[in-house]
Amino acid sequence: MTKKDALFQYCLRLGDDAVVLGHRLAELCSRGPFLEEDLALTNIALDLTGQAQLFFLYAAELDNKGQSADDLVYRRPERQFYNHLLCEQPNTDFGYTIVRQFLFSAYHCFLLEDLCTSQDEHLADISKKALKESRYHLSHATDWMVRLGQGTKESKQRAQQALDALWMYTGELFEMDDIDLQLLEANVAADLHTIRNMWQQEIAQTLKRAGLQQPEDNFMQTGSRKGVHTEHLGHLLAEMQSLVRAYPEAAW
Amino acid sequence: MPVDLFTEKIDQNKSIEPRDPMPDDYRYHLIRQISQHAHSEVIGMQPEGNWITRAPSLRSKMILLAKIQDEGGHGLYLYSAAETLGISREEMIEQLQTGKARYSNIFNYPALTWADIGAIGWLVDGAAIVNQVMLQRTSYGPYARAMVRICKEESFHQRQGYEIMAKMAAGTPEQHEMAQDALNRWWAPALMMFGPPDAESLHSKKAFQWKIKRESNDALRQKFIDKTVQQTEVIGLKIPDPGLRFNEETGHYETSPLNWDEFYRVINGNGPCNRQRIEHHKKVHAEGQWVREAAAAYAEKLRTGVLEQ
Numbered sequence: 225m226t227k228k229d230a231l232f233q234y235c236l237r238l239g240d241d242a243v244v245l246g247h248r249l250a251e252l253c254s255r256g257p258f259l260e261e262d263l264a265l266t267n268i269a270l271d272l273t274g275q276a277q278l279f280f281l282y283a284a285e286l287d288n289k290g291q292s293a294d295d296l297v298y299r300r301p302e303r304q305f306y307n308h309l310l311c312e313q314p315n316t317d318f319g320y321t322i323v324r325q326f327l328f329s330a331y332h333c334f335l336l337e338d339l340c341t342s343q344d345e346h347l348a349d350i351s352k353k354a355l356k357e358s359r360y361h362l363s364h365a366t367d368w369m370v371r372l373g374q375g376t377k378e379s380k381q382r383a384q385q386a387l388d389a390l391w392m393y394t395g396e397l398f399e400m401d402d403i404d405l406q407l408l409e410a411n412v413a414a415d416l417h418t419i420r421n422m423w424q425q426e427i428a429q430t431l432k433r434a435g436l437q438q439p440e441d442n443f444m445q446t447g448s449r450k451g452v453h454t455e456h457l458g459h460l461l462a463e464m465q466s467l468v469r470a471y472p473e474a475a476w
Numbered sequence: 477m478p479v480d481l482f483t484e485k486i487d488q489n490k491s492i493e494p495r496d497p498m499p500d501d502y503r504y505h506l507i508r509q510i511s512q513h514a515h516s517e518v519i520g521m522q523p524e525g526n527w528i529t530r531a532p533s534l535r536s537k538m539i540l541l542a543k544i545q546d547e548g549g550h551g552l553y554l555y556s557a558a559e560t561l562g563i564s565r566e567e568m569i570e571q572l573q574t575g576k577a578r579y580s581n582i583f584n585y586p587a588l589t590w591a592d593i594g595a596i597g598w599l600v601d602g603a604a605i606v607n608q609v610m611l612q613r614t615s616y617g618p619y620a621r622a623m624v625r626i627c628k629e630e631s632f633h634q635r636q637g638y639e640i641m642a643k644m645a646a647g648t649p650e651q652h653e654m655a656q657d658a659l660n661r662w663w664a665p666a667l668m669m670f671g672p673p674d675a676e677s678l679h680s681k682k683a684f685q686w687k688i689k690r691e692s693n694d695a696l697r698q699k700f701i702d703k704t705v706q707q708t709e710v711i712g713l714k715i716p717d718p719g720l721r722f723n724e725e726t727g728h729y730e731t732s733p734l735n736w737d738e739f740y741r742v743i744n745g746n747g748p749c750n751r752q753r754i755e756h757h758k759k760v761h762a763e764g765q766w767v768r769e770a771a772a773a774y775a776e777k778l779r780t781g782v783l784e785q
Contacts, residue, residue, distance in 0.1 A: 253525035257764025375770025476532040
């Protein structure tokens with residue numbers, strides 16, 4: 225694979241995480257537990273959608289086949305989406321929403337921090353912009369982890385349940401395939417093994433403050449690097465892509 | 477109560493502030509109006525939220541997300557403005573959920589196609605702006621100041637909606653049809669947003685005396701009609717009113733009488749979405765109960781030193 229093709233795939237992955245998680249959070253509009261939190265969640269949705277747009281614009285440029293950023297989002301089939309399975313998991317309750325965000329944002333911050341020094345300048349620039357936002361997302365999620373863990377018996381139990389359920393999607397965040405290795409060699413991509421250690425420390429520290437139990441690393445789900453997803457993604461895309469697919473000739 | 481101080485301030489066009497003396501009726505009128513306004517912003521998030529997940533481009537999704545966030549933010553300023561009059565947000569939410577407080581009737585109509593998102597921004601926010609520009613000069617200080625901020629954002633919303641309509645009107649035949657259909661369905665409800673004709677308006681008389689309201693329902697409606705008819709022509713759509721005509725003498729557009737029976741039917745609970753909107757609000761509020769309790773319990777533990785920050 226040429227470096228350019230590898231970078232295109234790499235940008236798709238980064239964009240897919242942002243667009244899919246952003247979409248999940250956007251679903252929560254008018255559904256927050258109180259108005260301020262409704263706005264906080266949709267604000268994160270907005271940030272992530274904006275980050276996705278930057279990654280897809282770059283991907284479209286690298287691809288150079290006349291596909292726009294929107295084409296990549298709205299006309300790509302499910303099996304060619306490469307977001308992590310964690311990002312597509314549904315908003316089962318506020319506990320799941322927060323735990324998903326916490327696990328992802330901690331990873332996202334370390335990843336973006338690393339990419340800020342990428343040899344690929346464009347990727348580094350996008351990462352710098354995204355990092356500022358993602359740090360806020362992490363601090364928001366961390367505050368809630370502690371609040372839920374130390375709040376009431378019910379909130380602790382719900383947070384723990386979400387953590388137990390979502391933990392099996394975290395192993396995948398640190399998988400590295402040929403694309404990662406090729407780009408790592410060129411000092412373009414991040415070394416996920418290093419990031420994993422930092423992530424584990426960050427998670428452990430917050431879970432301790434929250435009084436929550438870190439689940440055992442048993443079976444870890446996998447598949448997204450190859451475009452193999454949970455059943456949830458198909459529904460999300462069916463909804464997100466519905467207008468563009470129903471009226472393929474139309475411009476919006 | 478030294479109500480004469482109040483009258484003096486009103487006569488001198490000075491704003492009334494939270495600690496100023498004011499007649500009970502003035503206070504209640506404002507609580508009713510401001511909380512209704514806040515509830516409208518919040519309930520209005522539902523029909524638009526209905527389309528966020530189907531917005532057809534990243535740009536339109538981001539704009540819609542930002543717009544709905546603004547609406548929620550307006551809800552927050554307005555709840556805060558109402559709180560200065562001695563009512564809590566919890567009480568206002570309870571009044572909304574029990575039907576004691578209302579929200580704008582327009583949100584009892586469904587957002588059926590993407591063009592409805594255009595129509596809502598263009599017509600509903602457009603009508604709201606006409607009303608809110610007047611309210612920037614309303615006599616109650618916190619309300620007037622909230623309106624100044626809100627008006628700035630609403631004009632962005634109106635442009636967002638108009639842009640969607642213009643694009644669709646100029647798009648494929650199917651898109652044009654969707655745009656016209658949305659205009660057909662939203663036109664009359666948007667005109668009714670200004671309230672019943674002056675002769676029948678229930679709350680207007682005192683609101684004028686107290687300078688809460690400064691222009692009549694019919695005058696505001698006319699402003700909106702004049703502005704919107706021209707905008708409609710520019711993008712090649714048709715106002716769904718065979719009686720529409722321009723009166724050379726007055727310089728205004730005239731429209732057919734509106735079906736006020738429908739207005740009263742919908743406002744009294746029998747519109748397409750009345751039940752759905754309130755049920756949604758109640759369900760979400762009930763689901764959020766444990767989260768609000770957790771936040772309160774945690775804050776209490778910090779306050780009493782059970783936990784360290």
